[in-house]
Amino acid sequence: MSKSFDDLLAQVAKCPxxxxxxxxxxxxxxxxxxxxxxxxxxxxxxxxxxxxxIRTIANVLKIDLSGYEIINEPxxxxxxxxxxxxxxxxxxxxxxxxxxxxKSFLRxxxxxxxxxxxxxxxxxxxxxxxxxxxxxxxLSDVAFVPYPDLETKANIIRNTVEIAHAxxxxxxxxxxxxxxxxxxxxxxxxxxxxKLTEMNExxxxxxxxIDGPLSLDLAIEPQAAFHKGTTDRxxxxxxxxxxxxxxxxxxxxxxxxxxxxxxxxxxxxxGTKAPVILTSRSDEFEVKVNSIALAAIVAENLK
Amino acid sequence: MSKSFDDLLAQVAKCPxxxxxxxxxxxxxxxxxxxxxxxxxxxxxxxxxxxxxIRTIANVLKIDLSGYEIINEPxxxxxxxxxxxxxxxxxxxxxxxxxxxxKSFLRxxxxxxxxxxxxxxxxxxxxxxxxxxxxxxxLSDVAFVPYPDLETKANIIRNTVEIAHAxxxxxxxxxxxxxxxxxxxxxxxxxxxxKLTEMNExxxxxxxxIDGPLSLDLAIEPQAAFHKGTTDRxxxxxxxxxxxxxxxxxxxxxxxxxxxxxxxxxxxxxGTKAPVILTSRSDEFEVKVNSIALAAIVAENLK
Numbered sequence: 001m002s003k004s005f006d007d008l009l010a011q012v013a014k015c016p017x018x019x020x021x022x023x024x025x026x027x028x029x030x031x032x033x034x035x036x037x038x039x040x041x042x043x044x045x046x047x048x049x050x051x052x053x054i055r056t057i058a059n060v061l062k063i064d065l066s067g068y069e070i071i072n073e074p075x076x077x078x079x080x081x082x083x084x085x086x087x088x089x090x091x092x093x094x095x096x097x098x099x100x101x102x103k104s105f106l107r108x109x110x111x112x113x114x115x116x117x118x119x120x121x122x123x124x125x126x127x128x129x130x131x132x133x134x135x136x137x138x139l140s141d142v143a144f145v146p147y148p149d150l151e152t153k154a155n156i157i158r159n160t161v162e163i164a165h166a167x168x169x170x171x172x173x174x175x176x177x178x179x180x181x182x183x184x185x186x187x188x189x190x191x192x193x194x195k196l197t198e199m200n201e202x203x204x205x206x207x208x209x210i211d212g213p214l215s216l217d218l219a220i221e222p223q224a225a226f227h228k229g230t231t232d233r234x235x236x237x238x239x240x241x242x243x244x245x246x247x248x249x250x251x252x253x254x255x256x257x258x259x260x261x262x263x264x265x266x267x268x269x270x271g272t273k274a275p276v277i278l279t280s281r282s283d284e285f286e287v288k289v290n291s292i293a294l295a296a297i298v299a300e301n302l303k
Numbered sequence: 304m305s306k307s308f309d310d311l312l313a314q315v316a317k318c319p320x321x322x323x324x325x326x327x328x329x330x331x332x333x334x335x336x337x338x339x340x341x342x343x344x345x346x347x348x349x350x351x352x353x354x355x356x357i358r359t360i361a362n363v364l365k366i367d368l369s370g371y372e373i374i375n376e377p378x379x380x381x382x383x384x385x386x387x388x389x390x391x392x393x394x395x396x397x398x399x400x401x402x403x404x405x406k407s408f409l410r411x412x413x414x415x416x417x418x419x420x421x422x423x424x425x426x427x428x429x430x431x432x433x434x435x436x437x438x439x440x441x442l443s444d445v446a447f448v449p450y451p452d453l454e455t456k457a458n459i460i461r462n463t464v465e466i467a468h469a470x471x472x473x474x475x476x477x478x479x480x481x482x483x484x485x486x487x488x489x490x491x492x493x494x495x496x497x498k499l500t501e502m503n504e505x506x507x508x509x510x511x512x513i514d515g516p517l518s519l520d521l522a523i524e525p526q527a528a529f530h531k532g533t534t535d536r537x538x539x540x541x542x543x544x545x546x547x548x549x550x551x552x553x554x555x556x557x558x559x560x561x562x563x564x565x566x567x568x569x570x571x572x573x574g575t576k577a578p579v580i581l582t583s584r585s586d587e588f589e590v591k592v593n594s595i596a597l598a599a600i601v602a603e604n605l606k
Contacts, residue, residue, distance in 0.1 A: 130563050143482075146490060179449075179554035187449060189551055216558035217585065224562070227585045248492055249552035251482035253559050255519035259527070260433055260564035282520065282530045 001168035002136060002297075004129045005264045005290050008167060012042050012293050015300040020045040020277070020292065021092035023083040023108065024076055026053035027099040028061060029281060033288035034096075035063050042293050046092055048083035049099070050074040076100050080108035087274045088114045093299040096277040096292070109269070109276055120271035121145070121155035124278075125163045126254055127294055131262035133220070138164050138172065138241045142250035144269065150192050153243060154205055157196065159270045160241050161208045163294075166301035174200075175219035175239035176212030177249070181230075183213065189245035196243075211235040212243070216253075266290030268298060275299055304471035305600075306439060307432045308567050308593050311470060315345050315596050318603040323348040323580070323595065324395035326386040326411065327379055329356035330402040331364060332584060336591035337399075338366050345596050349395055351386040352402070353377040379403050383411035390577045391417045396602040399580040399595070412572070412579055423574035424448070424458035427581075428466045429557055430597055434565035436523070441467050441475065441544045445553035447572065453495050456546060457508055460499065462573045463544050464511045466597075469604035477503075478522035478542035479515030480552070484533075486516065492548035499546070514538040515546070519556075569593025571601060578602055 002008045020037070022030060025047035031054070034045045044067070047054055051072035058065045073079040080100055086092040095116060097105045110117050124144035128137040140160045141148065148156055157174055164172035176193035183190045193212030200210035211234035217224035222237030230236055244250030257263055265287055269276035275295035279288045305311045323340070325333060328350035334357070337348045347370070350357055354375035361368045376382040383403055389395040398419060400408045413420050427447035431440040443463045444451065451459055460477055467475040479496035486493045496515030503513035514537040520527035525540030533539055547553030560566055568590055572579035578598035582591045 132563075146482075177551070177555055179446075179550045187551070216555045217562060221562045224585055244555070245551045247482045248480070248490070248548045249555050252480055252519045252547070252552050253555050256556050256559045257563060259520060259524045260435075260560060260566070262565075263563070282527055 001170070003134060004136070005266065005293070008290075008293050008297060009040065009042070011168065012296045015296065017041065018043040018093040018296040018299050019091075020094050020096050020295075021083040021086040022047050022049070022096045022098050023080040023105060024098035024100040025049040026057060028057050029285070029288065030096065030098045031057055031063055032061060033285060033292060035061075036285070036289045037292040038067065040289070042289070043094070043296050044068070046071060046083070046086055048073055048086070049079045077104060077108075080105060081111065081114055084108045084111060084116060085114035087116060094275045094277060094292075094295040097279070102278070105278065109272060116272040116274055116276065118271065118273055120159065121152055122269060122271040123156045123159045124267060125160050125270050126265055126267040127163070127167070127290075128257055129264045130257065135240060136167060136169070137220070139250065139254060140241070140243060141247060142244065142254035143247070143267070146247045148246070150195055153192055153196060154199060155271070157205055157208065157210065157241070157243055160243070163268070163270060163298055164240055165207060166298045169240050172208045172240035173235050173238055174208045174210040174241040174243060175214040175235050176210065176243040177216055177219060178213035178245060179215060181213055181215050181218050189213065208241070209234050214239070216242075264290060266294040268295050270298065274302065304473070306437060308569065308596070311593075311596050311600060312343065312345070314471065315599045318599065320344065321346040321396040321599040321602050322394075323397050323399050323598075324386040324389040325350050325352070325399045325401045326383040326408060327401035327403040328352040329360060331360050332588070332591065333399065333401045334360055334366055335364060335588060336595060338364075339588070339592045340595040341370065343592070345592070346397070346599050347371070349374060349386070349389055351376055351389075352382045380407060380411075383408060384414065384417055387411045387414060387419060388417035390419060397578045397580060397595075397598040400582070405581070408581070412575060419575040419577055419579065421574065421576055423462065424455055425572060425574040426459045426462045427570060428463050428573050429568055429570040430466070430470070430593075431560055432567045433560065438543060439470060439472070440523070442553065442557060443544070443546060444550060445547065445557035446550070446570070449550045451549070453498055456495055456499060457502055458574070460508055460511065460513065460544070460546055463546070466571070466573060466601055467543055468510060469601045472543050475511045475543035476538050476541055477511045477513045477544040477546060478517040478538050479513065479546040480519055480522060481516035481548060482518060484516055484518050484521050492516065511544070512537050517542070519545075567593060569597040571598050573601065577605065
């Protein structure tokens with residue numbers, strides 16, 4: 001069971017080397033992350049995009065391109081189509097966003113012919129290692145699904161649990177979060193949380209233990225559970241997965257962790273045929289590398 | 304301008320000593336906080352409640368009660384009524400919850416005859432000192448108002464700005480938060496955020512600078528604003544006040560800070576005639592003392 005990003009990297013090292021297909025690879029930050037992933041034995045890459053620009057950037061960053069396959073396709077949309085098709089056809093294991101706007105990139109992910117669409121809900125999973133916690137935290141959805149209804153929340157949990165399983169967490173504990181830990185009919189997310197707990201008990205959502213609604217302290221802080229005298233819950237500060245009521249709560253909490261806590265993180269888009277790496281320019285270098293490592297582990301597990 | 308809780312304590316030390324009226328003071332954690340507030344010169348207290356129990360607890364905790372006025376009123380509701388009336392009548396400066404359930408306590412706050420009701424919206428303000436940030440953060444609403452509409456959000460901002468002013472922040476920057484920094488008609492909180500910004504420009508909300516919608520990174524992290532090339536905003540990582548879209552986002556973020564960041568905090572209920580201290584049993588000792596200090600500063604400013 002991986003309890004940290006070091007554990008995840010050790011887990012990756014045991015798998016056959018994976019391959020990333022990068023859409024529009026002419027991006028300095030992406031090329032640096034891809035180089036680090038290669039150097040650390042996490043994954044190789046096929047660089048699809050404007051070859052001249054890729055070579056110029058590589059020159060500036062002193063990246064040796066001899067170990068990479070490069071497919072010259074200067075057109076942005078065509079480059080994305082070519083890159084995603086490599087993953088679709090099984091010639092690469094994961095798909096990564098380069099210098100292309102998110103909308104066009106997602107359109108390639110969802111392309112019916114060459115894309116990575118499945119019948120699953122697409123959702124975003126963010127994995128955190130927080131100092132002082134002895135296990136990884138899986139957050140969803142903090143970036144992709146705005147206002148999930150009950151069925152979408154169930155699907156988000158299924159996707160996230162699959163990622164937790166890939167990271168070796170055999171039976172993740174899932175906390176559907178709210179401001180409170182009891183059902184309040186005036187707060188729909190607490191009603192949904194109770195229904196998700198029921199769906200887990202009924203066997204409609206499997207491979208995990210769901211207990212909600214939970215406030216964040218009861219979900220992640222064993223001391224808080226102790227102080228409140230909580231004894232009748234399945235989760236007492238030991239949640240692995242945090243399900244957010246909506247993207248506002250998820251995104252603000254995610255950025256709160258990134259900017260105020262001592263932590264590492266990586267994130268992927270899931271519900272797809274193969275993991276999709278969709279880091280943003282504002283993500284730090286290590287976040288990009290961690291995301292590639294996470295994608296590699298998920299790719300290995302999806303096989 | 305107070306930039307830390309040490310600054311706030313120094314600010315308190317310069318004011319005439321304030322007095323707390325405690326409802327149902329027979330609570331060990333509350334008595335310990337009240338003693339610390341007295342020892343540190345923050346505030347004196349009138350202890351209203353079951354005198355025998357108060358004396359027993361004081362005995363165990365070795366609290367010298369000779370410096371306190373004690374009003375014996377074993378009945379919980381009567382004790383609250385008596386304590387809140389002291390504040391209502393100007394015999395005490397702030398009102399604090401002891402061993403009484405939140406609902407009954409709030410009922411005493413809102414009592415038409417002896418309570419602290421005004422025509423303002425009641426809202427909760429949480430003040431944070433986060434390591435690495437060079438100013439205080441004022442969060443609202445993380446505990447009291449569930450789903451504020453536009454007008455309620457405007458009132459929450461007015462209340463919170465008043466608290467920031469009391470802490471010496473002359474013109475606080477207010478960030479109405481969302482998952483994104485642009486208006487999206489499908490996300491009501493972004494529409495509200497833009498309207499609040501307009502209301503500020505129109506002079507309907509004064510004493511502050513409002514700029515929203517903002518994602519949390521752009522609100523609190525100057526580096527993020529720099530990375531995203533943000534140059535046309537009034538807030539670039541230097542927000543003082545964080546307005547949350549709803550209580551779920553607010554409460555989860557609040558608990559995220561408390562349990563994962565290196566921080567101090569204190570909080571009060573405001574929109575009342577006098578500040579109300581409504582800490583919970585799970586709050587740490589220092590949070591209770593910080594909250595009393597915050598209330599003392601607000602009480603001084605309300606005079």
